[in-house]
Amino acid sequence: MTNSLATLETHRRDLLLEAIARSAKELLRASDLTRSIPKVLEHIGLATSVGRMHMLEVDPAGPIDEGRIISHNLWSAAGISTPAGFNDARGRTMVEVGLQSWIPKLMRGESVAGLARDFEDPVRRFFELGGVKSAVAVPVFAEDQWWGLIGFDDCRSERKWSPREIDALRTLAELVGAAVTQTRRLQKFSDANRIVENSPTMLYRLSAQPPFGLIYLSQNVRRYGYDAEELLASPSRWMQLIESEYHPAIAADIKSIIEGRVDSTLLEFRLKKSDGSLVWLEGRGYAVRDEEHRLVAIEGVLNDITERKSADEKIAAMVRTDLLTGLANRAAFIERLQLAFARSQRGANPFAVHYLDLDHFKDVNDTLGHPAGDTLLRAVADRLRGCVRETDLVARFGGDEFAVLQDDISDVVGVEAMATKIGASLAAPFLIDGNQVHTTASIGIVPYDSDADGPEAMMRKADLALYRAKDEGRNQFRFHMAELDRQLRERMMLAADLHLAIERQEFELYYQPQVELESGRIVGLEALIRWNHPTRGLLLPTVFIPIAETTGSILPIGKWAIEQACRQIRLWRDQGVVPPLVAVNISAAQFKGESDLDRIVANSLARFGVAPCALELELTESVLMETTQKHKGSLERLRQLGVRLAIDDFGTGYSSMSYLRRFPFDRIKIDKSFIDDVATQNESIKIVRAIVTLAEGLGMSTIAEGVESADQVDKLRELGCDQIQGFFFSNPRPAGEIAGLLAQKLEGGHSAAGYPPPNDDAASG
Secondary structure: OOHHHHHHHHHHHHHHHHHHHHHHHHHHHOOOHHHHHHHHHHHHHHHHOOOEEEEEEEOOOOOOOOOEEEEEEEEEOOOOOOOHHHHOOOOOEHHHHOOOOHHHHHHOOOOEEEEHHHOOHHHHHHHHHHOOOEEEEEEEEEOOEEEEEEEEEEOOOOOOOOHHHHHHHHHHHHHHHHHHHHHHHHHOOOOHHHHHHOOOOEEEEEEOOOOOOEEEEOHHHHHHOOOHHHHHHOOOHHHHHEOHHHHHHHHHHHHHHHOOOOOEEEEEEEEEOOOOOEEEEEEEEEEEEOOOOOEEEEEEEEEEOHHHHHHHHHHHHHHOEOOOOOOEOHHHHHHHHHHHHHHHHOOOOOOEEEEEEEOOHHHHHHHHOHHHHHHHHHHHHHHHHHHOOOOOEEEEEEOOEEEEEEOOOOOHHHHHHHHHHHHHHHHOOEEEOOEEEOOOEEEEEEEOOOOOOOHHHHHHHHHHHHHHHHHOOOOOEEEOOHHHHHHHHHHHHHHHHHHHHOOOOOEEEEEEEEEEOOOOEEEEEEEEEEEEEOOOEEEOHHHHHHHHHHHOOHHHHHHHHHHHHHHHHHHHHHOOOOOOOEEEEEOHHHHHHOOOHHHHHHHHHHHHOOOHHHEEEEEEHHHHOOOOHHHHHHHHHHHHHOOEEEEEEEOOOOOHHHHHHHOOOOEEEEOHHHHOOOOOOHHHHHHHHHHHHHHHHHOOEEEEEOOOOHHHHHHHHHHOOOEEEOOOOOOOEEHHHHHHHHHOEOOOOOOOOOOOOOOOOOOOO
């Protein structure tokens, strides 16, 4: 859709919403519908640019399937002639004029819309008589009964009404129904007293002396679940019925009247009904003075404006919504951006703006037509909704431009992940009217920065970043900040290198001993992956595993690690050095992505002739938090193979106890964060003691990660921990250096003399 067409649609929408807003005031505040309805028809007719507008009222007492018309209001645009059959339908039925097929739909609350030539014969002949090329009709209901309809005749073009336009017209019909209901209620009573007592209007009088107690209240307060006599018996209770946020304004109005600064006040507020629900009231207060101008009371009128407020809210929502996609529009997005900016300046978590448009969208309009382009935009909106969280906001700015406000971000990695997800989602083919359509998106990104000049500056930077993405080849995203771009490019280069790392045999497994506290013997090894990058040197997994998980490279890397561990076990066995156990880490992405993980493990064990009990798979709590019943079945199949299972980083998740109950683990690895100060901090001591006791009760062994000092060893031995892993005994080493260690019989409490001191190579990494 071109920018000019988008501008035209926005202009037409704004005209319609403005006309509905004026109509709401006309209908809900008028006492005579015979005067207000023609004005409403003129407002809406001019805003929608139709040839004619009809408002028909049907006879509720007549045969319902005939739809006898008892009133007909008509508005015609300048230059549109109206034949006799269209001028006044009073006394005729909808069957007689050819609209019989519309009656069931309208009674069900459905709208009717279409081109004149597409309707059945009776309707088509009727429209040919009036020169109608397209029409739409929306039903009007009053007091939950079908009252009639509002019809729109386009005599100039075959117009297709959008769902958003029809929804707007249905809002108009609801306003008309509310006005009809209100008029009926007013006409139902003949004398003024009964009108007051049975209408939404209440009368009240307050004392002119503090605490301004209630001295009169009309009986129709019962509509809100209260008894007037009971309220008069407790004169000061009336303020408790009003929401507390309005109390200061009410007190200020009363003070203004008492001090003589004003003689009347007007305030809107919410009243709590006896059932706890809320209604909107408009309160007018007046000063009552005696002949000497002394204030003797404050009296006033309370009008129920709940329906009007509801209509206003609907109109406000429509003004903030993109009619084509149902997303927020530019105005709503900017308002939310300003709020997020202000919150972040006050210390809330930062956010990021993703500004995007579709690459070569014009080609879709040119080849398939604008209706197909609109369908594509709606499909894009749906996919964008699927890429974000509930706290994020997706908006359409017009044409093929969209924006996402990513709320509550912790680092640039999360922002990059969101942009990657959006790009991949929109790059997948769309099926539009039987055609497979391919499109991509260019995205400009600006994270919040405390030094930013404001929301408008952020949008300008996002726009610049978007054009950078387009200029540099499209189908990509770019950060406005140079440093973030540098980090991103580095991550992208590593991601590209990862795809070739296995083929180039750049990965290597290091092994860290696991020692039994009681005997000092090595009882296992943890296999820890390293990347011998051709230009960056030896890289730890913390550098590249997160990238591998987001790009999908983790699946072949994880498979390689399992195979390599089994191969090494076989090599050691052939050398006469048999490790009791080798543990391999399984990542969340690998576990979720490999539904046949048990098959991969079984094949590797069989290929190298390794006993299943010699292999242990370590799963962190973060992995288990995302498991499904299918994944639980995979764990059970692994158990049936005979491999051992360990839960890693125990105590750092949210439901550790439930994991131990649901899954068959052999070992619990106590997270390093509890070991760091286990020799000095009572809280860590209590936690480790509880974990050891729990494991003993469930028949599982415990191993402490990240042990670095003799004091920690002594305390862990005292607490009954079974095994230890960490720099105190050895840092992770290449396979060639491990054979000698496997032959040693380390005694508990040995010093770390001769081993490298702790460094950035984390004990569990």
